[in-house]
Amino acid sequence: QSALTQPPSASGSPGQSVTISCTGTSSDVGGYKYVSWYQQHPGKAPKLMIYEVIKRPSGVPDRFSGSKSGNTASLTVSGLQAEDEANYYCSSYAGSNNLVFGGGTKLTVL
Amino acid sequence: EVQVLESGGGLVQPGGSLRISCVASGFTFNTYAMAWVRQAPGKGLEWVSSISGSTFSGSGDSTYYADSVKGRFTISRDNSKNTLYVQMNSLTAEDTALYYCARGGQYCPTITCPFDSWGQGTLVTVSS
Numbered sequence: 492q493s494a495l496t497q498p499p500s501a502s503g504s505p506g507q508s509v510t511i512s513c514t515g516t517s518s519d520v521g522g523y524k525y526v527s528w529y530q531q532h533p534g535k536a537p538k539l540m541i542y543e544v545i546k547r548p549s550g551v552p553d554r555f556s557g558s559k560s561g562n563t564a565s566l567t568v569s570g571l572q573a574e575d576e577a578n579y580y581c582s583s584y585a586g587s588n589n590l591v592f593g594g595g596t597k598l599t600v601l
Numbered sequence: 602e603v604q605v606l607e608s609g610g611g612l613v614q615p616g617g618s619l620r621i622s623c624v625a626s627g628f629t630f631n632t633y634a635m636a637w638v639r640q641a642p643g644k645g646l647e648w649v650s651s652i653s654g655s656t657f658s659g660s661g662d663s664t665y666y667a668d669s670v671k672g673r674f675t676i677s678r679d680n681s682k683n684t685l686y687v688q689m690n691s692l693t694a695e696d697t698a699l700y701y702c703a704r705g706g707q708y709c710p711t712i713t714c715p716f717d718s719w720g721q722g723t724l725v726t727v728s729s
Contacts (some may be wrong), residue, residue: 494645523713525713525715527715527716529646529716531646536701536719536720536721536722537638537646537701537716537719538719539715539716539717542715542717543715548715548717580645580646582646582648584712584713588665588712589648589665589667589668589712590648590651590667590712591648592645592646592647592648593645594645595645595646
């Protein structure tokens with residue numbers, strides 16, 4: 492199973508919005524509602540930010556939102572803050588009892 | 602407070618075996634799906650294996666594996682000890698990674714559950 496495609500990097504200034512894409516196929520992202528996003532600061536464990544495309548776990552700021560169109564899912568971070576600087580990974584159920592992650596996007600707050 | 606704590610990592614020779622563990626606390630362990638996710642040095646996340654919880658699957662554990670480890674790794678759980686395991690055999694350099702234990706969900710098909718709690722990981726290094 493191939494990894495989902497994410498841009499290696501993204502950036503924005505404090506207060507701005509940035510969107511990170513996650514492109515798969517109709518066999519994974521496009522075929523299921525089970526897309527999640529994880530935030531990982533250097534040297535730390537990943538943290539769940541979005542699940543089932545658009546849902547936000549308790550405690551995650553509403554500045555983080557998810558969406559999907561066709562085979563591409565997106566994570567949007569609004570009102571960028573310094574602490575949002577991290578690596579972000581998407582994941583998707585890929586059918587046949589498989590789960591696939593994206594390669595990760597390094598978000599830099601300028 | 603939900604916590605998962607991995608242990609058992611270390612240096613192992615190519616072709617060797619290792620079992621790593623994850624002790625859970627702060628939640629009803631047996632009712633949750635659990636998983637192992639690994640991260641090679643400087644690389645991204647890779648799902649390794651998942652095991653069902655009793656809430657969704659009832660009695661009997663269902664197990665699932667990434668193609669890269671199928672036939673070599675075995676995931677298991679001991680609900681009496683709140684502990685998750687993965688037995689890793691025929692290890693190669695490509696298995697070198699930080700192995701994270703992650704909690705899945707209670708009310709979702711195992712592989713579809715998001716991972717809402719993660720440990721700090723245990724490092725497995727395969728080298729001669």
